[in-house]
Amino acid sequence: MSKIEIKQLTFGYDNQGTLLFDQANLNFDTSWKLGLIGRNGRGKTTLLNILQNKLSYSGQINHQLEFLYFPQPIKDKKQLTFYVLQEISDFEQWEIERELNLLNVDPQILWREFETLSGGEQTKVLLALLFIDDQYFPLIDEPTNHLDIAGRKQVAEYLKKKRQGFIVVSHDRSFVDDVVDHVLSIEKSQLELYQGNFSVYEEQKKIKDEFELAQNEKLKKEVTRLRKTAAEKAEWSRSKEQDKYGKASEKGSGAIYDTGFIGARAARTMKRSKSIESRMETQLAEKESLLKDIEYIDPLTMNYQPGHNKRLLTVEHLALSYQGEPLFQPVSFTLSQGDRLALTGANGSGKSSIIRLLLNQFEGESSGEINRPEKLNISYVRQNYEDNRGTLTEFSETQGLNHQEFLNNLHKLGMERDVFHNRIEQMSMGQRKKVELAKSLAMPAEFYIWDEPLNYLDIFNQEQLEQLILSVKPTMLLVEHDQAFLEKIATQIIPLVKA
Structure with a gap:
């Protein structure tokens, strides 16, 4: 070893x-x-x-x-x-x-x-x-x-x-x-080691963060108290200094004062107050240095706009094939407002092909029936998004997005603001995935189709998406291989079986 x-x-x-x-x-x-x-x-x-x-x-x-x-x-x-x-x-x-x-x-x-x-x-x-x-x-x-x-x-x-x-x-x-x-x-910027698997890490990290949050609250109150005390001492010191000159001016008007005594007393008072201020600032710096950097996860926003349609999709005996080769055994399902349906199955079983069919992009053969409203605002997260190009400003204008909402979600997803000036094609794959996802979140939609949304996203991003979906409860059709994610957010799962 x-x-x-x-x-x-x-x-x-x-x-x-x-x-x-x-x-x-x-x-x-x-x-x-x-x-x-x-x-x-x-x-x-x-x-x-x-x-x-x-x-x-x-x-x-x-x-x-x-x-x-x-x-x-x-x-x-x-x-x-x-x-x-x-x-x-x-x-x-x-x-x-x-x-x-x-x-x-x-x-x-x-x-x-x-x-x-x-x-x-x-x-x-x-x-x-x-x-x-x-x-x-x-x-x-x-x-x-x-x-x-x-x-x-x-x-x-x-x-x-x-x-x-x-x-x-x-x-x-x-x-x-x-x-x-x-x-x-x-x-x-630090490396923390935990013994055990991810579940053990999550539990230990939660306990640690809760303790540090409580410590932070105590420290913040102490910092606030010290700042207030330091400000009061500084104000007291300034008022004493002003008294000295005020009384000296009164002497010039005929009043009898020992300005030497006043000056000495004011000097001693000023020295003490400066010493107190200095101690306060030292304590303040020590307290502030103890504040921990807790990993905060900001909630995302979603431009979900449910319409009057209560049933958005009815699929009956759907079968798809390429050059006569069937992809999967026929499937039937319905999707009502607020449902979150996940398609699962092996690679190549036809999950993305169903999505392409719904978006009128499928080039193979199909049979069965699909019924849906004539007008349906769809927001789509693609599996392949290499054609996203240009600056973020140019991209949001081209896509007709609310630029501020688009940038806010990008930042909440963990994209640093200095990356905002980069062209999309020069970004990392993780950053480009966040652009695709933030685009979908900013689009006004009543139906979301997401094809493998978690690729390249970190665990914190996944938790953000889970919290958002469970809070907003949008109508969705998903393809995703992460079981933990599907167990939390899917209301129904349709497995595709190879033909």
Whole structure:
């Protein structure tokens, strides 16, 4: 068993005003299955890059390991998968086949071109490569983005059975709960370690935050009292000084006063008051330095405008196919105002195809009946949104959004204000996802269609969306693979079964 030791780690990007890590310290065993969590932009991927010595930093990181990062860069996706993997790492064919079997993946996948594999298949073969040789310490960054519910369970079972340690970044709470035995949380430029899975972390973090909130309230009251006392002493000091000059002027008018005595007394009074002020300011600074940075989650807003239609969708015996190949067995369902219906099923089972059909974008064949109102204001979160471009001002004008509401939700989702000046196409994938989501929230709508809304969003964003949906109760149709999210917000779930 070896350790990774981080001492006094300090790091920040040149274009950002604040440090991501400030004198952070951490020790952990390489046998641990460590879940790395934190808000988007807080430095999860940056920390993985620092461990790989890809970024310059101040401090020390001590270890005797070779790291292997997921997802590994692919040079030529047109090659057969076997040769793609061999360009990344040396292995014997039987070794990669062994790992694929443990993932319930047919080893024949190695002899297909990598670019023809589904997102879930690509994820699994790259994960298998991580665990061929235990000389490497795996750094697994967002493995669940392209996996359906069944795929996530398969990968979770695979990782649970590994005796080897790793660090995994994932925003799927159920997945993290299943696979980790420790949680590393990036909290306001510091690293906090918790023993246990995500549920244990949540409970311990809640207790810690409640205690710190109570301490903060006490400190804030003390700070307010000290400020008031300091202000009163300063005012008293000024009034005494004014008395000195007022009485001296009275002497000039014929009154008899010992101005020397008055001056000496005023000087002593001023000295005492300044000393009190100084002590007050010292105490104030000490109290303010103790105030903790609690992770506040601001509530989002949604421009939900329910109409007079009580039933928005009736689907009877719907079947879709491409070139005569059916996607799923026929389904029927209804969607009334306030319902939140989730479509579930394996990758490729036709969930997004139903959405495209409802939006008149499906290019295959369909049968069955769909009844809905002629006019229906729909707000759509797309799975692919790479065509969002331009500045945020240009984008909101093009989309006809309330610009202030759009920006407010972006900021509440955790986007820093200095990013507001960037063009959308220059933003990270997480930031671009927030633009797509904030657009949907700002649009006036009576029906929301969201296709995999949680991809690239952190756990705090997911909680924001849960709170918003449960509060507003909009009419929605969703495709999402995060079971914990669906269990909280969906009123009905329709599984699609492959034909």
